[in-house]
Amino acid sequence: MSAVLEPIKPRTAPVKTEGLVPWVRTNLFGDWRSTVVTLAIIALAVYLLPRLLSWAVFNAVVAPNADACQAARGTGACWGVIVEKFRLIIFGRYPYEQQWRPEVATIMLVALLIISCIRRFWKPWLAALWIVVVPAFFVLMGGGWFGLEAVSTDQWGGLPLTIMLATFGIVLAYPISIVVALGRRSNLPAIRSLCVIYIELIRGVPLISVLFMASFMFPLFMPVGKSPDVLLRVLVGITLFSAAYLAEVVRGGLQAIPKGQIEAAQSLGLSYWQTQRKIVLPQALAMVVPGIMNSFIAIFKDTSLVTIVSLYELTGAMSLALNSDAEWRPFKIEGYLFITLIYFIFCFAMSRYSLWIEGQVGRSKTR
Amino acid sequence: MPERAPPTRRDWSWRSQAFRGLVYQIIAVLAIAYGIWYLTQNTLANMEARGIQSGFGFLAGPAGFDIGETVIPYDALDPYWKAFLVGIFNTLRVAIVGVVLATLLGTMLGIGRYSHNAIVRGLCYAYVEFFRNVPVLLQLLMWYLILTDVLPPLIDAISIGGVFFLSNNGLVFPVPVWGMGQLLAGVGAIVGIFIAWYYRRWAMRQFELTGQVRSLVLAPIAIVIAASLLGWIAGGAPTAWSTPEIDGFQTRGGATATPEFMAVLLGLVLYTSAFIAEIVRAGIASVSHGQVEAAGSIGLSKTQSMRLVILPQALRVIIPPMTSQYLNLTKNSSLAVAIGYPDVVSIANTALNQTGRAVECIAIIMAVYLTTSLSTSAFMNWYNRRAAIKER
Numbered sequence: 001m002s003a004v005l006e007p008i009k010p011r012t013a014p015v016k017t018e019g020l021v022p023w024v025r026t027n028l029f030g031d032w033r034s035t036v037v038t039l040a041i042i043a044l045a046v047y048l049l050p051r052l053l054s055w056a057v058f059n060a061v062v063a064p065n066a067d068a069c070q071a072a073r074g075t076g077a078c079w080g081v082i083v084e085k086f087r088l089i090i091f092g093r094y095p096y097e098q099q100w101r102p103e104v105a106t107i108m109l110v111a112l113l114i115i116s117c118i119r120r121f122w123k124p125w126l127a128a129l130w131i132v133v134v135p136a137f138f139v140l141m142g143g144g145w146f147g148l149e150a151v152s153t154d155q156w157g158g159l160p161l162t163i164m165l166a167t168f169g170i171v172l173a174y175p176i177s178i179v180v181a182l183g184r185r186s187n188l189p190a191i192r193s194l195c196v197i198y199i200e201l202i203r204g205v206p207l208i209s210v211l212f213m214a215s216f217m218f219p220l221f222m223p224v225g226k227s228p229d230v231l232l233r234v235l236v237g238i239t240l241f242s243a244a245y246l247a248e249v250v251r252g253g254l255q256a257i258p259k260g261q262i263e264a265a266q267s268l269g270l271s272y273w274q275t276q277r278k279i280v281l282p283q284a285l286a287m288v289v290p291g292i293m294n295s296f297i298a299i300f301k302d303t304s305l306v307t308i309v310s311l312y313e314l315t316g317a318m319s320l321a322l323n324s325d326a327e328w329r330p331f332k333i334e335g336y337l338f339i340t341l342i343y344f345i346f347c348f349a350m351s352r353y354s355l356w357i358e359g360q361v362g363r364s365k366t367r
Numbered sequence: 368m369p370e371r372a373p374p375t376r377r378d379w380s381w382r383s384q385a386f387r388g389l390v391y392q393i394i395a396v397l398a399i400a401y402g403i404w405y406l407t408q409n410t411l412a413n414m415e416a417r418g419i420q421s422g423f424g425f426l427a428g429p430a431g432f433d434i435g436e437t438v439i440p441y442d443a444l445d446p447y448w449k450a451f452l453v454g455i456f457n458t459l460r461v462a463i464v465g466v467v468l469a470t471l472l473g474t475m476l477g478i479g480r481y482s483h484n485a486i487v488r489g490l491c492y493a494y495v496e497f498f499r500n501v502p503v504l505l506q507l508l509m510w511y512l513i514l515t516d517v518l519p520p521l522i523d524a525i526s527i528g529g530v531f532f533l534s535n536n537g538l539v540f541p542v543p544v545w546g547m548g549q550l551l552a553g554v555g556a557i558v559g560i561f562i563a564w565y566y567r568r569w570a571m572r573q574f575e576l577t578g579q580v581r582s583l584v585l586a587p588i589a590i591v592i593a594a595s596l597l598g599w600i601a602g603g604a605p606t607a608w609s610t611p612e613i614d615g616f617q618t619r620g621g622a623t624a625t626p627e628f629m630a631v632l633l634g635l636v637l638y639t640s641a642f643i644a645e646i647v648r649a650g651i652a653s654v655s656h657g658q659v660e661a662a663g664s665i666g667l668s669k670t671q672s673m674r675l676v677i678l679p680q681a682l683r684v685i686i687p688p689m690t691s692q693y694l695n696l697t698k699n700s701s702l703a704v705a706i707g708y709p710d711v712v713s714i715a716n717t718a719l720n721q722t723g724r725a726v727e728c729i730a731i732i733m734a735v736y737l738t739t740s741l742s743t744s745a746f747m748n749w750y751n752r753r754a755a756i757k758e759r
Contacts, residue, residue, distance in 0.1 A: 027485035034484045041486050190392035194399060204740035206698035208712060209732045216725035220410045301502040308705055315505055333516070336509045340501050347500035 066327045073330065081322070081331040082338045088321035089335065092157015092312040098149060102160040105140035108133055109163060117353055119360060137164070153231040157312035157320075159342065165313065166300040169238040170246070174292075176239070177246035178285075182276060184247065185254055195247075202244035207302050210237045215309040234306050242299050249291035253284035289361055293354035297347050304343075314339050410726070425722050426451070432717055434709045436625050447718055454714030455735055461628065461710065462697040462739075465635045469696060470689075472636060473643025480648045491644065498641035504702050507634035511706040514626040530610055530621075537625040539611040548602030555598025556591055563587035627708035631700060639696045643689065650685035651677065690747035694740050701736070711735050 016022050029035045059076025061068045062083065069078035082089070091099045112133045115121050141160065144150040156164075183195035202210070214237030219227040257280050265275040307316030318339050322332050379386055414421055430450040433443045438456040441449055479491035498506070515535045519525065524534035532539040543549060563586075570581040599605075611621025654677050662672035704713040712732055719728040 023485075027483070030483045034482075037484050038486055041490070188388045188392045191395050194395060200741075201737070204737040205733045206701040206712070206736055208701045208704065209729060209736065212712075212716075212719075212725075212729050212732070216719065217410075217729060220413045220725065221406045222413075223409055224412050224416050297500075301500075304502040304504045305702070307504075308702075315502070315508070319508075330516075333509070333512055336505065336512065340505060340509070343502055343505065344497065344500045348496060351496075351500065 069328075069331055078331040078334050081328050081334050084328065085321040085325075085335065088158075089314070089318050089339065090158045092161065092317035092320065093155045094157055094160075095149075095151060095155065098143075098151060101140045101143070101148065101151075102156070102158070105137045106160040106163055108140075109137050109167060113167060117357075153229050154311075156231065158317040159314050161306075161311065161313040161317075162300070162303050165235060165238055165303040165306065166296065168235060169242050169299050169303070170292075170296050172235075172239040173243035173246050176243040177250050178281070180243065180247040181250035181254055184251055199244045199247055202241055203248070207238075207241055207305055208308060210241045211305060211309045213237065230309075231311065234309060234311055238299065238303070238306075241302075242295060245298070246292065246295050249288050249295055250284065252291065253288035254280065256287055257284055286361055290354045290358045293350060293357060297350045297354070300346060300350070301343065314342065419723055421724065421726065423727055425718075425724060425727070430718070431721070434714070435707070436628065436709060447722075450714050450718065451711065451731060454709060454711035457708065458697075458700055458703075458710040458712075458735070459739075461631050461635070461700050461703065461708070465632055465639070465696050465700065466693050468632070468636045469639040469643055469692075473640035474647050476640060476644035477647025477651070480644070481651060495641045495644050498637050499645075501638075503634060503638040503699050504705060506638055507630055507702055507706055510633045511626065511630035514630050518626075532611060535626060537623050538629060539621045539623050541608045541610040542622045544605065544607040544609050546602065546605050546607070548599050548605035551598035551602035552595045553598070555601075556595035558598075559591035559594025562594065563590040566590060625708075627703070627706055630706055631703045631708045631710075634702075635696050635699055638699070639692055642692050642695075646685055646688045646692065647681075650681035653684045654680045686747065686751045690744055690751070693747070694743055697739055697743070698736060701732075 017026075028038045055075070056077050059072055060079055061072050061076060062079045064080040064084035066080075066084075069080050072078065087096070087099060091102055094102055112129060115129070116126060139145050139148070141156060141164075142151060142153070180195045180198060183191045184199065186192050186195075211234060214233040215230060218233045218236070222228065261279055261283070262275060265279040270278065303313055304315040306313055307319070310316075312320050318335050319332075322329050322335050381387060413419075426448040427446050429444050430447045431443055432450070434441055434450065434453050436457065437453045438460060439449075439453060441453045476491045476494060479487050480495075482488050482491070514537075518533060518535045521532075521534040521536045524532040524536075524539075526532055530541050567583055567587050570583060570586070573579060573581065609621055611623075658676055658680065659672060662676040667675065700710055701712040703710040704716055707713065715728040715732045719725055722728075
């Protein structure tokens with residue numbers, strides 16, 4: 001028996017699936033439709049990008065020179081307006097020579113917030129730090145102590161006001177929201193319905209109507225002759241508003257706790273408050289940290305509305321800075337783009353953090 | 368030692384949970400009632416001290432201000448309640464158009480995140496991240512500035528095909544001349560929707576009984592179109608259009624979307640669609656891949672598996688957050704006050720400044736939004752129950 005060896009024909013090498021060229025082939029020119037879309041977008045970019053770049057970069061005027069800006073109008077951006085009005089946009093109407101105070105106060109507050117976001121620093125001394133920094137913030141901003149000149153709250157403005165309203169809006173809303181969320185899940189019908197009414201009432205109306213209330217109706221609510229400061233009234237309005245939204249976030253966490261946990265706590269003889277404090281809330285609140293972060297982002301953006309009730313936070317300070325000056329008023333769009341960038345940087349950073357913390361919270365579930 | 372029985376529910380002692388609960392509730396209700404009474408007393412005292420009149424009587428008096436754009440006929444001599452009505456209609460108009468457009472754009476963007484094309488994916492991602500991280504008020508202000516400042520004046524309006532004119536006076540576009548034909552076409556469409564709905568129910572029942580597949584999407588749409596066409600023909604098939612012409616500083620004919628309306632609409636749609644895109648993406652991501660493979664293995668085509676397998680399951684995840692986005696859009700339309708679009712908040716603000724009746728005007732704003740919010744969420748809850756998983 002003899003067999004003739006017949007070698008198998010060599011096969012062609014498999015198509016490469018890794019590397020840049022295959023990636024481009026599958027992701028940009030996968031089929032004819034994808035190819036058409038890619039080419040169309042590239043054509044559009046080739047058409048638009050040079051125009052955009054020449055407006056924003058090559059023909060732009062960076063020097064704070066109104067005449068040069070006026071000359072470049074239509075062909076180039078006038079970033080000079082930001083150089084010229086920088087301090088008005090960032091600090092609003094705060095007295096010029098005192099502006100180091102909001103600067104220091106804001107940097108302190110932001111640093112505190114960043115520290116509070118890092119897991120390694122979640123220690124008891126963090127609470128002490130809050131107790132020190134928060135009064136320091138108000139002393140620096142308001143003055144009247146330690147030889148600092150008093151600055152009334154209607155002169156506060158710009159980025160410090162935005163950050164302050166968002167931070168204290170959320171921090172003050174947090175305890176209220178926990179109580180309301182627990183109340184909404186309570187067995188006591190009167191307490192439950194009070195909490196439901198509060199949450200649904202607030203969530204059903206726009207923030208602007210709450211702010212109108214804070215600015216027009218709160219003075220009527222107070223005893224005759226007494227009217228709290230407008231900033232305080234707006235802060236109360238924002239707090240009550242965000243508490244209702246936060247309460248729903250917290251309720252989501254409470255609902256996710258299996259009933260067995262509560263039953264186990266009861267069988268150990270823990271009271272209602274012991275159960276909530278030691279068993280339910282620690283688990284529920286850890287679970288909703290991303291949701292709280294999202295509420296914080298929402299409130300940070302929503303603080304821009306206080307400009308409608310004449311508090312000049314970032315958006316309002318920008319309009320104020322440019323509306324009052326006929327020479328620079330035509331370059332408002334550059335001013336808007338600048339504060340858009342500020343808002344975007346803050347909110348984007350916070351949403352990235354929210355994604356990271358989501359992973360951190362989930363870590364306890366993985367074994 | 369005799370064992371003591373555990374306290375029963377109706378025990379009137381502090382150790383009874385029911386009794387304690389009752390006490391807590393009474394305390395809570397009394398505290399709230401006292402708070403409300405205190406605030407009311409203060410308000411009444413303040414109003415008396417400042418000489419503010421109260422009551423809704425002012426609604427019957429003449430408003431005395433003009434409103435830039437109205438859906439219903441209105442002039443400055445009309446009473447306040449009519450001005451508020453105009454405001455409510457303007458709010459609803461921008462909210463309804465906004466919800467439809469934001470849903471379309473948001474769904475496209477959400478599906479775009481799953482595109483085979485990397486550039487499309489990247490652009491959709493960049494869009495979502497940019498537009499949802501900038502305050503909507505800022506976006507409204509910017510669109511308004513662009514629409515009024517950057518666009519040319521009416522005299523050198525940008526003409527699109529000679530029928531659309533874009534200028535800092537807004538967008539002028541042609542509209543059909545309203546007549547019998549249009550009215551009957553509308554009636555026909557409504558009748559058609561009813562017929563189509565019954566047909567669809569019948570077709571579904573037939574499918575469940577016999578397994579015969581009938582068209583559930585195209586046929587009902589065809590019925591509606593045919594019915595409205597019939598109405599249009601019955602009305603004499605009018606084809607007259609009112610096309611705009613620019614005559615110096617004004618336009619003749621056509622209809623105008625004001626810069627205020629367009630700025631509010633653009634701002635709300637672009638902002639909300641970023642959130643809707645995320646919701647749609649999450650909804651599609653929630654359907655497990657095995658479902659798609661299973662649909663393929665029983666021989667469903669790509670569109671069939673999308674329509675019959677993926678979408679019904681994704682909708683369950685999508686609907687609840689989508690509802691809150693619709694409500695957010697409606698509530699955010701109140702920001703129109705910042706750029707002077709005469710929505711209900713803006714009208715109430717004017718009325719408040721004219722009459723000084725803060726409590727009444729703010730109560731009207733809140734009542735309008737509460738009604739809209741509660742009825743929208745009631746409708747969406749009903750729809751959600753229909754789409755929810757049917758566990759047997």
